[in-house]
Amino acid sequence: MEVSVAAAAAVHLLVERRQTLATAESLTGGLVAATIVEIPGVSAVYRGGLVVYATELKGTLAGVPRRLLDERGPVDPEVAAKLAEGARERCGADWGLATTGVAGPEPQDGKPVGLVYIGVAGPAGTTVNELKLTGNRAAIRIESVTAVLQLLTDVLHTTPAAV
Amino acid sequence: MEVSVAAAAAVHLLVERRQTLATAESLTGGLVAATIVEIPGVSAVYRGGLVVYATELKGTLAGVPRRLLDERGPVDPEVAAKLAEGARERCGADWGLATTGVAGPEPQDGKPVGLVYIGVAGPAGTTVNELKLTGNRAAIRIESVTAVLQLLTDVLHTTPAAV
Numbered sequence: 001m002e003v004s005v006a007a008a009a010a011v012h013l014l015v016e017r018r019q020t021l022a023t024a025e026s027l028t029g030g031l032v033a034a035t036i037v038e039i040p041g042v043s044a045v046y047r048g049g050l051v052v053y054a055t056e057l058k059g060t061l062a063g064v065p066r067r068l069l070d071e072r073g074p075v076d077p078e079v080a081a082k083l084a085e086g087a088r089e090r091c092g093a094d095w096g097l098a099t100t101g102v103a104g105p106e107p108q109d110g111k112p113v114g115l116v117y118i119g120v121a122g123p124a125g126t127t128v129n130e131l132k133l134t135g136n137r138a139a140i141r142i143e144s145v146t147a148v149l150q151l152l153t154d155v156l157h158t159t160p161a162a163v
Numbered sequence: 164m165e166v167s168v169a170a171a172a173a174v175h176l177l178v179e180r181r182q183t184l185a186t187a188e189s190l191t192g193g194l195v196a197a198t199i200v201e202i203p204g205v206s207a208v209y210r211g212g213l214v215v216y217a218t219e220l221k222g223t224l225a226g227v228p229r230r231l232l233d234e235r236g237p238v239d240p241e242v243a244a245k246l247a248e249g250a251r252e253r254c255g256a257d258w259g260l261a262t263t264g265v266a267g268p269e270p271q272d273g274k275p276v277g278l279v280y281i282g283v284a285g286p287a288g289t290t291v292n293e294l295k296l297t298g299n300r301a302a303i304r305i306e307s308v309t310a311v312l313q314l315l316t317d318v319l320h321t322t323p324a325a326v
Contacts, residue, residue: 029199053210
């Protein structure tokens with residue numbers, strides 16, 4: 001699925017539900033946010049986000065526990081969950097999206113290029129998926145953006161609007 | 164100037180100076196950050212940023228005074244200055260970039276489409292420029308990203324590295 005189609009689908013579901021969205025991004029570095037704000041009508045839905053490129057900022061800006069970052073490193077499913085929850089809480093949104101992973105060209109902290117965790121936090125809980133992507137940095141980033149927007153759409157379809 | 168060329172020029176100057184960068188974006192919605200992280204070697208320079216699309220988040224995330232936002236609205240040169248300073252402080256960086264303006268298609272709070280303020284905060288002070296841009300939403304965003312990166316490059320060229 002093309003990334004702008006994935007963004008439009010998620011935004012339209014949120015407009016219908018009158019719910020809001022926030023982001024916390026590591027490897028995608030603002031690309032999830034920039035993709036979302038291209039969708040017409042997004043200002044009723046998108047509140048804002050955190051770009052937590054440096055590991056330290058995952059703690060100070062998004063509230064990921066320092067001990068978790070020290071023990072697991074930034075490319076970790078629990079870190080993705082905490083980032084999504086931090087985006088939701090710090091930006092005062094109904095839903096939070098997160099990305100953390102290795103865009104390459106070199107492995108990072110012993111994690112291979114293309115290993116990415118995406119997270120969606122909502123009123124009823126948090127979902128994390130592991131991705132194993134191929135391609136260059138740009139391809140891995142775009143695929144990560146598309147995947148986290150698709151995950152949000154999937155979770156919205158299985159979560160009653162009244163939760 | 165193409166946007167990726169502007170980003171590469173600014174990043175390379177910061178690498179040479181061993182200084183760091185952060186962002187706070189309103190109308191560009193993460194596009195400044197996403198453009199910066201595409202440059203090879205950026206992880207030594209770019210710390211992260213704030214996407215403050217909703218007006219309220221300009222206060223809570225970036226520290227823009229609530230009274231300033233109430234009196235002037237979000238599209239204002241002083242708000243751009245405070246956003247750049249907030250990015251710098253909250254992300255612990257040497258330099259902070261900011262964008263706030265009207266991407267369209269409709270005017271906002273009495274401000275015309277294409278009116279944009281860009282800010283650069285550094286060790287020696289803060290610089291704000293007013294832009295009057297034309298074109299659609301995407302064009303106004305891209306021009307804003309290029310302009311704030313060029314402004315950073317200009318300021319770096321006139322600021323001694325030792326400040």
